[in-house]
Amino acid sequence: MKNEAVLSKGTSNPAILWLNRYNFFLRFLLEGSLAGIVAGTVGIAFRLVLTEIEIYRNNILIWAHSIPAWGWLILPFLGVLAGGLAGWLTTFAPETAGSGIPHVEAVLMRQQRLVWWRIIPVKFIAGALAIGAGLSLGREGPTVQMGAAAGQAVSKSLMRTKAEELQLIACGAGAGLAAAFNAPLAGVVFVLEELRRNFSPYVLGGALTASIAADLISQKILGPLPTFQVKNLLPLPLTTLPLFVILGVATGVLGASFNRALQGGLELADKLTKVPRWLRAALVAVLAGVVGYFLPEVLGGGHFLVESVLANKVALQVIPLLFIAKFLLTIMSYSAGVPGGIFLPLLVLGTLIGSFIGQISGYLFPSLQGMAPSFAIVSMAAYFVAIVRAPLTGIVLIIEMTGHYQHMLPLLLTCVVAYIVAEALGTLPIYEMLLERDLMKGRSDGEASLSCEDKTTVIEVVVESGSPASGCRVKDLKLPSECLLVSVNRGTREIIPRGSTKLLEGDHLKVIVPEGKAGKVIEEFDKLTRCRVRNRVSSS
Structure with a gap:
């Protein structure tokens, strides 16, 4: 990182060099903790607001059912107001539409801007209105994006470099996920596996301290219990493993179907250019209100529905109806273009x-x-893996959310099968698909360059197994002309690269680039250092 280089400049004493790096690392951990505190505070406030709104909405539904003649109109009427207002507010910060996680990834790739003072209030208010209106959206996307914005706010207030700012943005995003689900380890793994794909000490240490700080706030305010309280789970015998293979196939197929359906819904929404965002959101909120009058379980995120399923209180014959209604309402809600x-x-x-x-x-x-709740817990992780393709995050998240890890063998088996099936069906991971859409729209809209040409910055990339760069010599790589490869970190060794240096999987490359061309260079290095198996499957 740039500051680390500045600290060690002008000295060749190994002890002083080590001390400078150690002091910088400690300072960065403290900054990560501060980002976690801010992100956790915002995330917990968002959770509390959503809980109050959901209680208020449930009370309205009870009152509406007491008026059979026209009670079914009450929730759609309120939905028009809340959904329309959410869509209107989103126009002031278009990057807050949808999950926000693809936007954070684009920011970390230096492809898009992040304006923290605009994102936090719009995402908070519009997200609460949209989810409160009954749209089938979750709280984790807003908390991750607002957490990333909180990390940037901390960086700006401390006047840190661009490289440190990006690290703190990632730390804040992980803290936001930790606050959303009381899952600190999942927040760390999410940063490492999905956002950064980088296990450097700064990424790991910063994400860890930020998630711990956010979870401390979460447990202080909401208590130490897991998100879903599951009791009396029965042990699963080994003879059930074939059934979990079937479950893995089912979640893999349905996960790929979800990704395709969401992509189709977004493409359809893109064609409705004459329909303003606020009107789309209002119309979907009306539909959600009508459906919610008869099936209130599918409204909002669905926290209470999960608890009912895990308590084995949902009858078999009702499940297909709930699944279809929730599936379709989620696709339409996300395609409406409001935060969630x-x-x-x-x-x-x-x-x-x-x-x-x-x-x-x-x-x-x-x-x-009596083992249906165990199947449901395993299926939660498998369906997540099939859609997001972040298996470590999915497994750790479900373990932390339920507080149970005794079904580890069927959990791992089902997730592996779901991952293989979803990959074989040729669909992109959901956030990769959404990120590509955002970047393509940004190019078509002619977004300006994000930085000045006369400034330089340092980027870090990791050589993945199976990538074009793995096993290749530096001189044989077609590196972008606008960059300079300055070091290769291999474990605890730091190598000054030469033309004959062979790159291995797991190598961390540090590259100096002009800030104005960082996004383009990252995109080129992405083609060289990431495994492209998924792209080959998709193209075939």
Whole structure:
């Protein structure tokens, strides 16, 4: 990082060099903690507001059912107001539309801007209105994006370099996920696996301290209990493993279907150029209100529906109806272009799939009766993996959210099968698909360069297994002309690269680039250092 280089400049004493790096690392950990505190505070406030709104909406539904003649109109009427206002507010910060996670990834790739003072208020208010109106959206997307904005706010207030700012943005994003689900380890893994794809000490240490700080606030205000409280889970015998292979295939197929359906919904929404965003959101909110009058379980994120499924209180014959309604409402809600995530809705869909297969298994094999909640927990993680393709994040997230890890073997098996099936079907991971859409729209809109040409910055990339750069010599790589490869970190060794230096998987490359061309250079290095198996499958 630039500051580290500045600190060590002018000295060749190994002890002083080590001390400078150690002091910088400690300072960065403190800054990560500060970013976590701010991100956690914003995230917990958002959770509390959503909880109050959901209670208020449920009370309105109870009152509406007491007026059979016209009570079904009450929620659609309120939805028009809340959904329309959410869509209107989003026009002041278009980057807050949808989950926000693809926007954070684009910012970390230096492809898009992040304006923290604009994102936090718009995402907070519009997200609360949209989810409160009954749109099938989750809280995690807003908390991740607002957490990233909080990380930038900390960096700006401390006047840090661009490289440090990006690290703190990633730390804040992980803290936002930790605050959303009381899952600090999942927040760390999410940063490492999805956002940065980089296990450097700065990324790991900063994400860890930020997530711990955010979770401390979460537990202080909301308590130490997991998000979903599951009791009396029955042990799963090894004879059930074939059933979990079937569950993995089902979640893989349905996960790929979700990704395709969401892509289709967004493409359809793009064609409705004459329909303003606020009107699209209002119309979807009306539909959600009508559906919610008869099926209130599918409104909002779906937290209480998950708890009902995990308590084995949802009948087998109702599950297909709930799944179809939740699936379609989630696609339409996200396509409306208002703030809201998809983590929680897809976890709801995963529990319904698992409960359905678990209950059928109980009818076919009487010894498995009562095990549907275990199937639902495993299915939550598998469906997440099939859609997001972040297996470590999915597994750790579900373990932390439920507080149970005794089903580790079927959990791992089902997630692996779901991942393989989803990859074989040729669909892109959901956030990769959304990121590509955002970048293409940005290019078509003619976005300006994000930085000045006369300034330089340092970027870090990791050589993945199976990538074109793995096993290749530096002189044989077609590196972008606008960059300078200055070091290769291999474990604890730092190598000054020469033309004959062979790059290996896991190498961390430090590259100096002009700030104005950082996005383009990162895109070129992405083609060289990341495994492109998924792209080959998709093109075939």
